[in-house]
Amino acid sequence: MSASWKQLLFQILLLVSCRRINTKTPGPTAPPLVPITSLPTDERSASLEGESHTEKVELLNPVNLSLACTWTGNQNKLPNITGFWRKDGDEVENSQVTVQLEGDQYKLKRVFSIVSEESLGSYSCVFGSEEAKIEFVLAAPQVGELRDKPIVSYVGDSGVIACKMEETKPKPITWNWYKANGTDKEQIFAVAEPLRYEIKNEERKTKLVVHNLTEADGGLYYCGAVYAISTTMSHVELRVISFQEPLKPFIAIVIEVIVLVAAILLYERCQAKKNYTAGNGTIDQTNTMTQGENIEPEESSSVRQRKI
Amino acid sequence: MADGKRRSGAVEPLDGGWGWMIVGCCFMVTVCTRAVTRCISIFFVEFQAHFGADYAATAWIHSLVDCTTMLCAPVGSLVGNRWSCRVAVMLGGLLSSVGLLLSSFSTSLELLYLTLGVLTGLGFALCYTPAIAMVGCYFHHRRALAFGIAMSGSGIGTFVLAPAVQMLIELYSWRGALLVLSAFVANLCVCGALLRPIRLREGEEEEGEEAESVGEEKLGGLVSSKDAELAVSLPKEPSVPLPLMAGNPAPQLPRRRCFSSCFLSIKEYRFLLLPDFLGLAVSFLFLASGCSLPFVYLVPYALSVGVRHQQAAFLMSILGVLDIVGNITFGWLTDRRCLKPYRLASYVLAVAMEGLCCLFTPLLRSFSLLVPFAVLYGYFDGAYVALIPVVTADVVGSPYLSSALGVVYFLHAIPYLISPPIGGWLVDVTGSYSPTFFLSGVSLLSSAVVLSAITGIRHCRRLMLTPAAKR
Numbered sequence: 001m002s003a004s005w006k007q008l009l010f011q012i013l014l015l016v017s018c019r020r021i022n023t024k025t026p027g028p029t030a031p032p033l034v035p036i037t038s039l040p041t042d043e044r045s046a047s048l049e050g051e052s053h054t055e056k057v058e059l060l061n062p063v064n065l066s067l068a069c070t071w072t073g074n075q076n077k078l079p080n081i082t083g084f085w086r087k088d089g090d091e092v093e094n095s096q097v098t099v100q101l102e103g104d105q106y107k108l109k110r111v112f113s114i115v116s117e118e119s120l121g122s123y124s125c126v127f128g129s130e131e132a133k134i135e136f137v138l139a140a141p142q143v144g145e146l147r148d149k150p151i152v153s154y155v156g157d158s159g160v161i162a163c164k165m166e167e168t169k170p171k172p173i174t175w176n177w178y179k180a181n182g183t184d185k186e187q188i189f190a191v192a193e194p195l196r197y198e199i200k201n202e203e204r205k206t207k208l209v210v211h212n213l214t215e216a217d218g219g220l221y222y223c224g225a226v227y228a229i230s231t232t233m234s235h236v237e238l239r240v241i242s243f244q245e246p247l248k249p250f251i252a253i254v255i256e257v258i259v260l261v262a263a264i265l266l267y268e269r270c271q272a273k274k275n276y277t278a279g280n281g282t283i284d285q286t287n288t289m290t291q292g293e294n295i296e297p298e299e300s301s302s303v304r305q306r307k308i
Numbered sequence: 309m310a311d312g313k314r315r316s317g318a319v320e321p322l323d324g325g326w327g328w329m330i331v332g333c334c335f336m337v338t339v340c341t342r343a344v345t346r347c348i349s350i351f352f353v354e355f356q357a358h359f360g361a362d363y364a365a366t367a368w369i370h371s372l373v374d375c376t377t378m379l380c381a382p383v384g385s386l387v388g389n390r391w392s393c394r395v396a397v398m399l400g401g402l403l404s405s406v407g408l409l410l411s412s413f414s415t416s417l418e419l420l421y422l423t424l425g426v427l428t429g430l431g432f433a434l435c436y437t438p439a440i441a442m443v444g445c446y447f448h449h450r451r452a453l454a455f456g457i458a459m460s461g462s463g464i465g466t467f468v469l470a471p472a473v474q475m476l477i478e479l480y481s482w483r484g485a486l487l488v489l490s491a492f493v494a495n496l497c498v499c500g501a502l503l504r505p506i507r508l509r510e511g512e513e514e515e516g517e518e519a520e521s522v523g524e525e526k527l528g529g530l531v532s533s534k535d536a537e538l539a540v541s542l543p544k545e546p547s548v549p550l551p552l553m554a555g556n557p558a559p560q561l562p563r564r565r566c567f568s569s570c571f572l573s574i575k576e577y578r579f580l581l582l583p584d585f586l587g588l589a590v591s592f593l594f595l596a597s598g599c600s601l602p603f604v605y606l607v608p609y610a611l612s613v614g615v616r617h618q619q620a621a622f623l624m625s626i627l628g629v630l631d632i633v634g635n636i637t638f639g640w641l642t643d644r645r646c647l648k649p650y651r652l653a654s655y656v657l658a659v660a661m662e663g664l665c666c667l668f669t670p671l672l673r674s675f676s677l678l679v680p681f682a683v684l685y686g687y688f689d690g691a692y693v694a695l696i697p698v699v700t701a702d703v704v705g706s707p708y709l710s711s712a713l714g715v716v717y718f719l720h721a722i723p724y725l726i727s728p729p730i731g732g733w734l735v736d737v738t739g740s741y742s743p744t745f746f747l748s749g750v751s752l753l754s755s756a757v758v759l760s761a762i763t764g765i766r767h768c769r770r771l772m773l774t775p776a777a778k779r
Contacts, residue, residue, distance in 0.1 A: 152481035246484030253491035264501040
């Protein structure tokens with residue numbers, strides 16, 4: 001009986017001490033919303049030879065990310081050096097440690113729990129007093145193939161805006177569309193206005209169709225790729241113009257064509273009349289004939305040839 | 309040439325003067341037809357985005373325009389012969405302009421096929437052949453150079469129009485761009501108005517010309533239908549003589565007009581039975597099967613061997629520029645007195661060189677190796693394009709040039725249409741671009757071989773049959 005009682009006491013003690021250890025594990029900002037043990041773990045490391053280095057990390061889901069930095073040191077090769085972590089320029093609390101020189105290298109490692117959009121950003125490990133810095137940029141997959149030129153559409157026509165996530169990047173859970181309203185972004189719900197908006201989502205592509213465009217529909221549109229960790233945005237500009245705009249160069253060129261054709265035909269008619277009234281004697285000078293007058297000069301000239 | 313001056317009333321080919329204006333008009337026609345056709349592929353991305361179609365569906369538009377332009381080429385030459393080249397080109401300009409205008413308002417991809425593919429293609433077909441035939445009428449001694457300059461319009465036009473079309477699409481979207489393009493194509497009417505009909509020396513004085521030193525085809529090409537009758541009396545010396553309409557031209561004159569309308573279609577296409585022309589036709593079929601494949605598959609092949617995007621685009625630019633250079637320089641070269649008798653041989657050489665280049669392509673696996681390929685291929689491509697009308701005129705004679713060109717371009721149509729998809733199928737099936745380039749090289753080489761074989765055989769036969777009647 002006493003042995004099992006001791007066992008129970010021991011188990012309780014263990015539980016309490018473990019819990020204490022758990023709460024000591026630091027999160028960079030707010031305490032984690034999800035119990036740490038249920039998050040998957042991932043590891044990223046980078047080594048530095050020079051002064052600074054940047055590494056991009058793409059994350060989809062909440063994860064316990066262990067970041068490791070390895071530095072080969074400078075000429076001094078001190079046995080001990082201080083190292084600390086920074087997030088987005090602010091120093092992480094309680095992150096300063098003393099790093100021993102192991103096998104000609106300094107190693108700094110820390111686990112961060114990345115759960116939401118606020119956890120993403122730039123994490124840097126710094127050795128000494130800014131002697132060496134490695135930066136990890138944590139972000140969700142960005143939408144590639146951005147169209148930097150605006151999409152042009154006409155009043156009354158339907159405009160199509162598309163966003164695409166590259167094949168090499170993981171596919172988002174879903175897509176959202178937002179319209180810029182001043183500095184805010186308003187989400188577009190196609191269900192609410194089916195006559196005006198239509199959203200077609202495929203795995204890696206999304207298309208927003210705006211029917212019956214008006215001038216007010218122009219502006220910036222944002223497509224957001226939704227991942228478990230955050231939503232990445234990219235924007236496209238839609239420009240709505242009226243039909244008069246391309247009509248101006250069109251009419252200008254058509255007028256030029258009509259004027260030129262009329263001028264050429266009139267000139268030839270005058271020229272032909274002049275030659276005809278000059279008695280056809282100068283036919284070998286001109287090879288000009290308008291269509292209607294093909295018949296008579298031919299006959300007379302071939303008669304003339306026979307005489308020669 | 310002295311003979312020509314004796315005749316008053318008809319003129320010999322000018323080889324200059326207003327002829328250069330005609331060359332300029334033909335240049336503009338080539339710009340407005342061939343270059344605009346190539347620039348239509350710039351619209352594909354916009355069509356795909358707007359209509360939600362995939363690449364294959366939009367690529368049909370380009371194939372339709374190309375195919376219709378070539379298939380309806382005989383219609384163009386028919387209209388040009390029956391009325392006049394001027395009427396044909398102006399009508400074609402109007403039709404293609406209307407086609408582009410309607411396509412800018414289209415609401416579905418199928419409507420685009422109809423307006424942009426069929427209507428515009430038909431309009432282009434009505435312009436293309438008569439304009440080229442007109443250049444053939446106006447030039448004799450400097451024919452190849454004139455054709456070279458006229459055909460360089462497609463290369464130079466693509467060079468200039470491609471960024472312009474891109475800019476128009478950015479400013480006005482594809483609808484506005486098509487609208488402005490339709491106005492641009494209406495300039496074909498201006499070119500048509502400038503194509504003055506020319507009446508060349510008539511054929512009844514043929515006998516006196518036999519002794520002329522020029523070993524080329526005889527003069528007397530007439531474009532308007534009313535004179536096609538007299539032109540029949542004009543044989544090409546080494547080939548099978550066509551029925552001579554000997555005798556007094558005067559009694560024929562009143563009959564000429566009704567002759568032309570009744571017998572036009574038969575007599576006009578007499579040249580189809582010429583063995584020389586049949587050999588040429590077969591070689592054109594092979595040529596058209598092979599020549600478009602490298603243009604379509606060079607960039608994908610370059611990307612597959614690791615060339616960067618910008619470098620691959622640069623390869624296409626090299627092809628385009630060398631095309632222009634080949635057009636003009638090869639035309640000038642084959643006009644030189646020393647090379648004139650060997651024009652057919654130069655044409656065969658150009659085609660054979662292209663074929664060889666294509667055969668070696670699978671060995672070229674880097675950008676620095678592909679550049680010489682692009683240079684050579686582009687140059688010889690421009691070379692043979694400039695020589696097609698010249699060689700055709702050499703074989704059938706100037707009076708039939710218009711109809712013959714119609715048939716020649718008609719023969720180009722189906723191979724142009726089916727060879728890129730066959731090339732694509734080969735790529736899909738074998739997983740590499742080598743079979744496609746082999747196919748292209750073999751087609752081009754067989755075209756050259758067929759033509760040289762037939763010419764060689766007939767030359768030998770002629771020497772055996774008529775040893776005295778050498779040139």
